Amino acid sequence: MLSPILEFFSSDPKDKKLKKAVEHIIGQKPSNIMLYRLAFMHSSVSKETVAKGYKESNERLEFLGDSVLGMITAEYLFKKFPFKDEGFLTEIRSRMVSRESLNGVARKIGLDKLVEYDGNRRTVLARTSMYGDALEALIGAIYLDKGFQFTRKFIVKSILTQHFDIDTVVSNNPNFKSLVIEWAQREGKQIRFDISEEGAKHNKEFTATIYVDDDSFAVGQGYSKKKAEQTAAMKACEKLEIS
Amino acid sequence: MLSPILEFFSSDPKDKKLKKAVEHIIGQKPSNIMLYRLAFMHSSVSKETVAKGYKESNERLEFLGDSVLGMITAEYLFKKFPFKDEGFLTEIRSRMVSRESLNGVARKIGLDKLVEYDGNRRTVLARTSMYGDALEALIGAIYLDKGFQFTRKFIVKSILTQHFDIDTVVSNNPNFKSLVIEWAQREGKQIRFDISEEGAKHNKEFTATIYVDDDSFAVGQGYSKKKAEQTAAMKACEKLEIS
Structure with a gap:
């Protein structure tokens, strides 16, 4: 060599x-x-x-x-x-x-x-x-x-x-929220999306928390409820390695 | 403005x-x-x-x-x-x-x-x-x-x-295997490390799989058993967000 x-x-x-x-x-x-x-x-x-x-x-x-x-x-x-x-x-x-x-x-x-x-x-x-x-x-x-x-x-x-x-x-935008919900159904887990808000009238920020069997599983933030949920769901999909 | x-x-x-x-x-x-x-x-x-x-x-x-x-x-x-x-x-x-x-x-x-x-x-x-x-x-x-x-x-x-x-x-090397085992004990989960091997005598590759409550949770590979386990445990820690 x-x-x-x-x-x-x-x-x-x-x-x-x-x-x-x-x-x-x-x-x-x-x-x-x-x-x-x-x-x-x-x-x-x-x-x-x-x-x-x-x-x-x-x-x-x-x-x-x-x-x-x-x-x-x-x-x-x-x-x-x-x-x-x-x-x-x-x-x-x-x-x-x-x-x-x-x-x-x-x-x-x-x-x-x-x-x-x-x-x-x-x-x-x-x-x-x-x-x-x-x-x-x-x-x-x-x-x-x-x-x-x-x-x-x-x-x-x-x-x-x-x-x-x-x-x-x-x-080609996957709907992460549906993906997480489908996963939970498949696995027989309880799933819950919680929304909280913060800030003044025209400057609200939303936080979505996804609970799986009552444990906090993923959190997302955004300037609309939908966006906060989508972000939380995206993080959950990453964790679960589904997409 | x-x-x-x-x-x-x-x-x-x-x-x-x-x-x-x-x-x-x-x-x-x-x-x-x-x-x-x-x-x-x-x-x-x-x-x-x-x-x-x-x-x-x-x-x-x-x-x-x-x-x-x-x-x-x-x-x-x-x-x-x-x-x-x-x-x-x-x-x-x-x-x-x-x-x-x-x-x-x-x-x-x-x-x-x-x-x-x-x-x-x-x-x-x-x-x-x-x-x-x-x-x-x-x-x-x-x-x-x-x-x-x-x-x-x-x-x-x-x-x-x-x-x-x-x-x-x-x-400053965290022992990922201990961290995962501690996590399982804390959460009351069953945990098991499985090792399989592949390849000829001097060229063996090992695959470690971590099972949590009998579900495959993380997989790692390496040229020694220890390394495969450590890699699998590192991935498990990432998933669990512990370190």
């Missing part, structure tokens, strides 16, 4: 192919191909490294890329919707960077052909978020390789505007 | 004071003081804007700043700990940017003297994360005013390295 430094200068035909594929996706020649190779290395094929107990795979890059994608998406929505509150921005962002949605984008840009994984575990992995995770790892690799401004342009141009119709994302 | 454009050029003595305070904190004269004024405007003093239903406060900037802080902290830890896995990085980051921790930093850099809020609600607000939220909003304002590189330096220099002793953060 080559040492990392020699490996870096190798002209392995596999690397040439990867370089071409990355160039096609990001629109520029990669400078450090090892970053991208790592980005496409699923943990099922990870190898023990020099550091005992640590195995190299794309999971660290995924951690980094997830935060870069979250930040650029936050800025994009912040500027696109100057009069929408942070509850709206949070919700739209979470729809855009959801596991499902990122898996779809990753396949569209061809990452399913690049990810290295243990073929024996294919059926299990197919159900997971392997490709979406690789997309996040790719973003981490681009950030380390090309810097912030390049990555920002890549995310806005090649992910956010190319693969999302923002009006569709916005109008 | 002045129009926004006139307001921008006003030499309001309150603005002068704010300019000085911001310059002291960020180490450079602010270019657009309105951003910082907004960053310190708690929702308890928010005003209706031209857009119906939307009230201006620091909450949007907090949304943006939270994502910027999360990303820079991710990068900082990614580079500081090249052989630690993403579970470790996620955990350390969440300790650093926790509500409690940010509230403390915000007070140390003097934001408690700058935040505008409704004094009548002081006792309620004092218990919340008002100052930590304002710190995130300040980061959002700096990002919009000064760009990415400046904000990155500010976060690394004036927050991460100045206010955290990283070794202390790391060693």
Whole structure:
């Protein structure tokens, strides 16, 4: 096996192919191909490294890329919707960077052909978020390789505007309150929405509390009863991992 | 009331004071003081804007700043700990940017003297994360005013390295398993940790599942039994909002 430094200068035909594929996706020649190779290395094929107990795979890059994608998406929505509150921005962002949605984008840009994984575990992995995770790892690799401004342009141009119709994302509004109520019925739990209000006549703020079997389960606030309830219900759905 | 454009050029003595305070904190004269004024405007003093239903406060900037802080902290830890896995990085980051921790930093850099809020609600607000939220909003304002590189330096220099002793953060390791078990005892619930394993002799991966009253509650994976359990327990603590 080559040492990392020699490996870096190798002209392995596999690397040439990867370089071409990355160039096609990001629109520029990669400078450090090892970053991208790592980005496409699923943990099922990870190898023990020099550091005992640590195995190299794309999971660290995924951690980094997830935060870069979250930040650029936050800025994009912040500027696109100057009069929408942070509850709206949070919700739209979470729809855009959801596991499902990122898996779809990753396949569209061809990452399913690049990810290295243990073929024996294919059926299990197919159900997971392997490709979406690789997309996040790719973003981490681009950030380390090309810097912030390049990555920002890549995310806005090649992910956010190319693969999302923002009006569709916005109008696809799940009714969280119904989802919570359905959950409670399914699980045979008592559920109750309580509303309290505070503030002067034209400046009222509402607080909705959802009680499950008489225990406070989620709280939401807003400038209307409906919004407070929706916020509380959204938090409950997050806790319950339903949506 | 002045129009926004006139307001921008006003030499309001309150603005002068704010300019000085911001310059002291960020180490450079602010270019657009309105951003910082907004960053310190708690929702308890928010005003209706031209857009119906939307009230201006620091909450949007907090949304943006939270994502910027999360990303820079991710990068900082990614580079500081090249052989630690993403579970470790996620955990350390969440300790650093926790509500409690940010509230403390915000007070140390003097934001408690700058935040505008409704004094009548002081006792309620004092218990919340008002100052930590304002710190995130300040980061959002700096990002919009000064760009990415400046904000990155500010976060690394004036927050991460100045206010955290990283070794202390790391060693302050809560035992999530005990926390979950204590919770179950307190609530009178049955709790069970199940372990399954997969893979060849030297490449085993473990999956721990925590059952609460015979329902699967949280799942964690790792290359040792202990790690899988700790990951599952950490997720359970997140769900239960205990730590």
